[in-house]
Amino acid sequence: MYSFNRNELNGIGTLNLNVLPRTVARQLLTGIQVQRFERYRKIEPSVTLLLPHSAFNQPQHLLRFANTTVRNQNLGQTSSFQTLEYRVQHKNALQSWGAHVEFNYMTPDVEVDNTDREAALLRATATYSRYYNAKKQIRARLFGGRFLKSGAESPFVIGLSGSPDYRRQTAFLDRQQISDTYTAQRHQTDDRDGAFKAYLPVGSRRWLSTLGVEADLPVTSLAVFADLGATKEFQTIGPGLGPSACTTTRAW
Numbered sequence: 650m651y652s653f654n655r656n657e658l659n660g661i662g663t664l665n666l667n668v669l670p671r672t673v674a675r676q677l678l679t680g681i682q683v684q685r686f687e688r689y690r691k692i693e694p695s696v697t698l699l700l701p702h703s704a705f706n707q708p709q710h711l712l713r714f715a716n717t718t719v720r721n722q723n724l725g726q727t728s729s730f731q732t733l734e735y736r737v738q739h740k741n742a743l744q745s746w747g748a749h750v751e752f753n754y755m756t757p758d759v760e761v762d763n764t765d766r767e768a769a770l771l772r773a774t775a776t777y778s779r780y781y782n783a784k785k786q787i788r789a790r791l792f793g794g795r796f797l798k799s800g801a802e803s804p805f806v807i808g809l810s811g812s813p814d815y816r817r818q819t820a821f822l823d824r825q826q827i828s829d830t831y832t833a834q835r836h837q838t839d840d841r842d843g844a845f846k847a848y849l850p851v852g853s854r855r856w857l858s859t860l861g862v863e864a865d866l867p868v869t870s871l872a873v874f875a876d877l878g879a880t881k882e883f884q885t886i887g888p889g890l891g892p893s894a895c896t897t898t899r900a901w
Contacts, residue, residue, distance in 0.1 A: 659686050675699045684817060688722040691817045708739040717816045718759070726758040730816050744779040755815065757804050765800030770807070772842070785865040792843060795856040806852030809859065809878050810845040811838030813852070845876045855881035 650659045665680035676699040684691040695715035701707055717730040731754045738747035753770045771794065778788040794807040806813060814821070819839040838848055843859040863874040 657685075660684075670702070673700070673702055675702050675704060686817075689817065690720040690722075691717065693717040693816070708737050711736040719815070719817055727760065728815065729756040729759045730754070732816070742780075744777070746777045747775070749774045755805050763800075763802065765802040766804065767798070767800060768796055768803045768805040769798035770794065770796050770805065772807075782867075785867060787865075788863045790844060790861045791859075792861075793856070793858045794842060794853075796854060799854055803854070806854055807842050807857040808838075809843040809851035809853075809857060809880070810848045811843065812841035814839060814841075843876075843878055845878065846874050847876070851878075851880065853880040853882055857881075 651657070652659065661682065661684050663680060663682045665678055668677040668679075669675070670677060676697075678697040678699070679695075680697070681692070681694040683693075693715055695713060697711065697713040700710040700712070711734075713732075713734050713736075715730075715732045715734075717732065719728045719730075720726075721728065732751060734749065734751040736747065736749045739745065749772075751772045753768075753772075755768045755770065757766050773793050775791045776789070778786050780786050796803075796805075796807075799805065805815065812819075818841075838845070843851075843857060844861060845859065846861070846863075857878070857880045859876065859878040861874065861876045863872055865872045
């Protein structure tokens with residue numbers, strides 16, 4: 650995308666080398682992704698391994714390593730993220746299940762040598778869905794995240810309604826909140842971290858766990874859902890309220 654007004658070229662570019670091993674693994678993918686959008690640039694080389702060699706009637710495994718750098722033009726700093734993730738999933742005509750474990754080591758500014766600002770985060774997600782008739786499903790999602798390391802000056806959190814998207818994995822409208830019409834990460838969420846359906850401005854610097862259940866209603870195209878969440882910290886209910894008006898998010 651090219652903006653004549655700002656004289657900028659923005660977009661996403663990906664280059665992959667796909668290797669098909671003869672045994673053991675089904676695919677070895679080595680790639681690099683480059684993003685440039687309003688006031689940030691991202692470069693992410695990665696290596697992905699898909700297992701097993703057969704793609705039929707067996708759980709499918711993914712192992713991936715990525716090294717992400719994000720240059721924030723507003724803050725004038727470059728953040729670094731090292732990611733190791735494992736994913737397994739299996740599905741048939743009746744049901745599907747999956748699990749995802751991700752480890753991140755995060756540095757907010759590579760030019761500043763301050764270990765109190767760095768963080769190590771472990772996330773785990775399990776999902777299950779089952780058809781109760783030909784077109785209607787029941788779905789469940791369990792998430793848990795914990796900081797294995799988080800210095801006193803670390804800016805990183807886990808989000809109850811969705812991730813802060815430090816690695817720029819999700820396309821948000823107006824991420825920089827230039828317009829009042831579309832506000833990114835204020836009313837827009839992704840399906841990572843807590844993944845609450847409704848936006849709640851809650852984050853944790855320690856640990857966070859959520860359970861979400863969703864069911865399609867018969868006859869109509871509507872669905873019902875319930876989201877439960879817990880964090881280590883106490884959260885203020887509303888702006889301007891004192892400590893006596895604080896409650897824990899363990900009972901949403």
